[in-house]
Amino acid sequence: MAFSMNLTIEQIDALAPDGNSLKAAQKLTQPDRWTGLGQSGDTIWGDCKGSASTPYLVQAELSEPAFKCTCPSRKFPCKHALGLLLLAVHQPEAVPQSEAPSRVADWLKSRAERAERAAKRGEAPPDPEAQAKRAARRHNRVLDGVEQLNLWLCDLVRSGLASLQAKGYGTWDTMAARMVDAQAPGLARQLRLMAAIPASGEGWTGRLLERISLLHLLLEAYQRIDTLPEATQADVRAAVGIPIRQEDILLGQGTIDQWIVLGRRIEEQDDLKTQRTWLWGADSAQPALILDFAYRGQTLDTSLIPGTAFEGEVVFYPSAAPLRAAVKSRQAIQTYSGTPPGSISIGDGVAAYANTIASNPWLELYPLAFQQVLPLPTDAGWVVADADRQSVLPLANTFSATWEMFAISGGYPIGLTSEWNGSTLLPLGLWADGRYVAL
Amino acid sequence: MSVWQEIHDAALMGIERRTFEAPAAGGKAGALIDQLRGAEPEATLLGAAVILTMQRRTGMTPAHVALPECVPAEAEAQPLCSHRSAQHLARMLRGEFAEVLPEWLDAAGRAGKCVPAELLPELLSKGDRRQALQAKITPVIGRRGRWLAAFKSEWHYAVQSEEEIDNWETLSHPARVLYLEQLRASDPAAARALLEATWASERAEDRAQLLAALKVGLGMADEPFLEAALDDRSRKVWAVAVDLLARLPASGLAQRMIERVRPLVTLKQSLLQRQIDVSLPEAVDEQTVRDGVIQAKPSGRQIGERQWWLTQMIQLVPPDWWCDEFKLSPKELVALIAKSEWEALLAEGWIAAVARYPSLEWCEALLSAFPTQHAFLAELSPDLRETCLLSVLPELVKHESALGWFQLIAGQKALHHLDLGRLVLQHIQEYIKANTKKARKDYWEVMALVDDLGMVLPPELSQEAKNLLISKDEPRSQADYQVKQLIAILDFRRIMLQELAK
Numbered sequence: 001m002a003f004s005m006n007l008t009i010e011q012i013d014a015l016a017p018d019g020n021s022l023k024a025a026q027k028l029t030q031p032d033r034w035t036g037l038g039q040s041g042d043t044i045w046g047d048c049k050g051s052a053s054t055p056y057l058v059q060a061e062l063s064e065p066a067f068k069c070t071c072p073s074r075k076f077p078c079k080h081a082l083g084l085l086l087l088a089v090h091q092p093e094a095v096p097q098s099e100a101p102s103r104v105a106d107w108l109k110s111r112a113e114r115a116e117r118a119a120k121r122g123e124a125p126p127d128p129e130a131q132a133k134r135a136a137r138r139h140n141r142v143l144d145g146v147e148q149l150n151l152w153l154c155d156l157v158r159s160g161l162a163s164l165q166a167k168g169y170g171t172w173d174t175m176a177a178r179m180v181d182a183q184a185p186g187l188a189r190q191l192r193l194m195a196a197i198p199a200s201g202e203g204w205t206g207r208l209l210e211r212i213s214l215l216h217l218l219l220e221a222y223q224r225i226d227t228l229p230e231a232t233q234a235d236v237r238a239a240v241g242i243p244i245r246q247e248d249i250l251l252g253q254g255t256i257d258q259w260i261v262l263g264r265r266i267e268e269q270d271d272l273k274t275q276r277t278w279l280w281g282a283d284s285a286q287p288a289l290i291l292d293f294a295y296r297g298q299t300l301d302t303s304l305i306p307g308t309a310f311e312g313e314v315v316f317y318p319s320a321a322p323l324r325a326a327v328k329s330r331q332a333i334q335t336y337s338g339t340p341p342g343s344i345s346i347g348d349g350v351a352a353y354a355n356t357i358a359s360n361p362w363l364e365l366y367p368l369a370f371q372q373v374l375p376l377p378t379d380a381g382w383v384v385a386d387a388d389r390q391s392v393l394p395l396a397n398t399f400s401a402t403w404e405m406f407a408i409s410g411g412y413p414i415g416l417t418s419e420w421n422g423s424t425l426l427p428l429g430l431w432a433d434g435r436y437v438a439l
Numbered sequence: 440m441s442v443w444q445e446i447h448d449a450a451l452m453g454i455e456r457r458t459f460e461a462p463a464a465g466g467k468a469g470a471l472i473d474q475l476r477g478a479e480p481e482a483t484l485l486g487a488a489v490i491l492t493m494q495r496r497t498g499m500t501p502a503h504v505a506l507p508e509c510v511p512a513e514a515e516a517q518p519l520c521s522h523r524s525a526q527h528l529a530r531m532l533r534g535e536f537a538e539v540l541p542e543w544l545d546a547a548g549r550a551g552k553c554v555p556a557e558l559l560p561e562l563l564s565k566g567d568r569r570q571a572l573q574a575k576i577t578p579v580i581g582r583r584g585r586w587l588a589a590f591k592s593e594w595h596y597a598v599q600s601e602e603e604i605d606n607w608e609t610l611s612h613p614a615r616v617l618y619l620e621q622l623r624a625s626d627p628a629a630a631r632a633l634l635e636a637t638w639a640s641e642r643a644e645d646r647a648q649l650l651a652a653l654k655v656g657l658g659m660a661d662e663p664f665l666e667a668a669l670d671d672r673s674r675k676v677w678a679v680a681v682d683l684l685a686r687l688p689a690s691g692l693a694q695r696m697i698e699r700v701r702p703l704v705t706l707k708q709s710l711l712q713r714q715i716d717v718s719l720p721e722a723v724d725e726q727t728v729r730d731g732v733i734q735a736k737p738s739g740r741q742i743g744e745r746q747w748w749l750t751q752m753i754q755l756v757p758p759d760w761w762c763d764e765f766k767l768s769p770k771e772l773v774a775l776i777a778k779s780e781w782e783a784l785l786a787e788g789w790i791a792a793v794a795r796y797p798s799l800e801w802c803e804a805l806l807s808a809f810p811t812q813h814a815f816l817a818e819l820s821p822d823l824r825e826t827c828l829l830s831v832l833p834e835l836v837k838h839e840s841a842l843g844w845f846q847l848i849a850g851q852k853a854l855h856h857l858d859l860g861r862l863v864l865q866h867i868q869e870y871i872k873a874n875t876k877k878a879r880k881d882y883w884e885v886m887a888l889v890d891d892l893g894m895v896l897p898p899e900l901s902q903e904a905k906n907l908l909i910s911k912d913e914p915r916s917q918a919d920y921q922v923k924q925l926i927a928i929l930d931f932r933r934i935m936l937q938e939l940a941k
Contacts (some may be wrong), residue, residue: 154481160453206443209450213488220482346501354497361493376509377590383504391501403560407587410556411511422496437557 012085021079028083031094037087038098044088045104046095048080058084059104061111068107138183142222142240145182149175150219153212161205164198186241190215218362232360234318239362244317246326254315254328257281259288260341261333262369262417263306263428263438275300278367278417278428279314279325280341287367288314288325306429307436309336321359323366340415340431342369346384346391353420367428368393368420372413375405384425387413396424401439408432442468443491450484459484468494512586519581520552520939527935528554532561536931538894540565542853544575546939553581560587567593612645619652627656631664647675650683657683662690669729681731681755686795688757692730696755699727703749704785706765717781719745720752731755746784753788758801761789769804777808786812794818802827810835813847825856832862841870842881849891860897867892868907871922889921893928898936901929 016022037046045059056071058080067077088095172195179188197208221236262278275292294300312330316322343349349368357363373384382402383392415431429438442464459480475486531540566576573596588594622630668680684692705716732751776782793801794815816824835844908922
């Protein structure tokens, strides 16, 4: 029986990756170039004599379609596969019905298995047993790492912090790598941050001791994690670096509000870009942090534009002081021109921060937004002051747009949004005369 | 010693060789620390440290610092430039079309607009790095800019108070020069009187610049004062006086110079031809030196001493006198000296003279004959300059090398005459066409000048330039890049000027 080909010349044409491939394929339609031709069902195969000493083994499966060829070409489908198809269309009698050789049968079998696995993943609900097994495995590895790190920290305390200045980054790097192996990237990150402190100038010993003590607290907490309240368990896991799938978060219930986009900051480390977008819920008067990641050439989602607002539902990640969130659904963004969001006084803002870290001691960054502050140059550096010039907070000395901010303020109070790390402010944007300017 | 200090010192030295006991502390922190007793010493230390750390962080209150007085800026009196104009400025400050910045600043200043606050720091810093821009920057920074400039010493050049000019004697020197020039435009006599009054007490350097202000509204009424200035101690003042007097054909200096030159340069007419006859002066006396002829030859110049004297004399004679004396037009005179041994000497003299005493006929004649010596064009009024170029260019293109006339145009200040611009564009197009198949010599030097022309040609012609120079049908020529640059600059200038004029 002749091979019932559904493919037409036009369709083969459409499959070709470029015009040259088709032209080249047309030269390969002489049957005398081919040996071992055969077909069965939707599958077709043959060996094509090429420039190499052994012929290329070509096969095609036509329902997807899928192709396989042993030639070195990177094009897909290659000219041999196209040639095979053309030959079958032009001269079907040259391609007799026969049993598939083992290479074709194996290929078909592995394709079927892969398809089955993919289908299972899509259809079946996540297997709680398998998930629990994975989680348990991970927990054990992390626990190992935690115990190791704890011993290491205690060693450090025994020999004294003064001994660190002589050592280089090496000690920290090795330990950080071990934490990555233990599937605890959050701990690795902490170690990297601490590695830079001995070289950070006066007062480094105090700063380092603070961080070491907080890390020690985290390690102790992880070792007793089941005894902690659930919300704190989530914070401990997040600080250690155990990921939660965003898809799972989005299944939960969120807060519906008008969300103002306070600002956005992108940081890059080792090929990985991290984007922090800070939101403020107008009615609920609470902040939210949207985290976005891009590796190497990937692009970040830039649809949340600072200075705009949107009506939408935002779901918070579990935490004793919920901050990180994901946008579940939203309407189109609009320019925001209401009163600048944020605290009335610097004291209020700092108090909100204090409350938050009291619940989650490992929080690194908190958004501080103020309705009216004055940026001012002082002998000790730039600060922002309350409108009544009573309290001040220092600006980070890495902030480069101080003069632009000052020029826009003209000596008058402005609305300001920023990131607070416990000691310095890094501005994100300002509101002046109803206009938002990203800094 | 505070509890934290105790813990900190222990951690610093290490607790291997010393025992560590949980320190006694008061309050909630103390109670928590007490709970640590009995644990391993390292855990006790780190536990106490974290308790105190959290206490400090959660109890943190903002600092109270003595703040400097900061008077806020006044409301702006000038209108802000449009958002689009601000974007143009931002691009230029970042480096794109940076050469157009002075033109933008001038146009914004004329339109009375000021720049938005967020661009002030960069603009002010630019003025600190490039002094020549400062005079253009100060009119467009507005009150906000002057307020801001007071905060940083590099920007202090922009902090000018709009002082009322009530007393001439108390003004700063640059301000007085400016004031004098402005007064000369409306009341030359009053300005001169002002200068004469304080003349004796001025410093030498200041005197030269103040005297130069008399160039505005120069007239015979100034002659006595200028004549007296010829005896000034300062060489600079003397030079200015000579230059100004040479611009007044009826002045004593000009008349005296004419009498000196009359016997030296004569016209010989025979039946067949006319020629110029030159005899060099034997010597220069004191009067001649006073009248502007420098005795010593400038070092490095290949010229005979007596020739040096003669050419200087010719530079001080009003050009039209030659026409009257020899009854010939400028064109005829220039043609007359061609190929003569005295050509260079007379040309140098006439070219310098014509810069002082502009006349269209003379300019055309000299430019046609000596296109490379076009520096004198810069002294002329824009109108005169462009009229001259318009009439001279067609002939020039035929006889001169392309590099020659390209350099002439590229060296000009921005042109306004559209017809002149169109003529130049046409010639560019013809040149490119002629060189598409095979580039003649000098081609790359010429093409390198093409994007300079973007700053010279009138920006209104940007669309015409596009139509003329970019053709989709013709094959890509090697000139593509430069032509694209030229059109890009013209377009940008046109758009930014249009936006500022709104």
